[in-house]
Amino acid sequence: MFKRKPDIRNLAPLRSSDRRKLADQIIRDYQVPLPEQSDDASSTSTLSSLRNSLLPDSTSSARFITPTEQGIVYIGAHPDQEERVLWFQTGKNPRLIPTVYTLWRNPNLIPLLHTPDFVVDEKLKHGADLMVPGLVKAKGSAWDKRATTGAVVAVAGLQNPTVPIWVGTCQIDVQNLPDDLQGQKGVAVKALHWAGDECWSWKSLGSGGIDPPSNLEGWIGLDAGLASQLGKVLLEDESKAAEPSPRNQLEEPQATVDDANDAND
Incomplete structure (x- = not known):
């Protein structure tokens, strides 16, 4: 969506009442839990802090x-x-979509999925959708129950598994996927925004985004030992799933982890 620099027009401050309404909408839409407080004053302060974390006063x-x-x-x-751009809306859809800057400040706001780093570098950072075979999870764990069709989700690589660097919408019920994705095809998550696009790069004077941190508290990462799964992950989408001719095999090798490793040897 933001492969090219957006034309941003008529920037104007939000009124305090509008900001509160939008923050409360975000809290409802993403089912953000509110810490329980017995004291009314403490509850008001907690809600105000949460609103400011989601949508700052400015x-x-x-x-x-x-x-x-x-x-x-x-x-x-x-x-x-x-x-920075913290949220965006598209078309007539009232739902606000968080950018990575918001996710870095608000852990567990949306489901966090994972994919190998070479998928991030070679595909996702260039605006590609995340294919089903590109998803990985820790053995014995379950897919996030919030990752249903239409849900907004984030994606992290395996090297920094607690740092969201890509945002999209689920095209399928990821929560219902089997543990073994070998042989699965199709788009899992449609790309909306990522660290490195023009939305991430925007600032009021000049351009240039903030590099992702190396680790974030509050986001659920992955257990170690996922390297054994990488050889099963295919980069090619469904349109390239058919076996190529011998000539094409030389010119356009299938992009799998094993092939990438062979190429590096």
């Missing part, structure tokens, strides 16, 4: 247009940081 909104989409961006600055 938040402004603006229309945006790209070659493929249009909508609204919400731009704000967390303490000691520059203004």
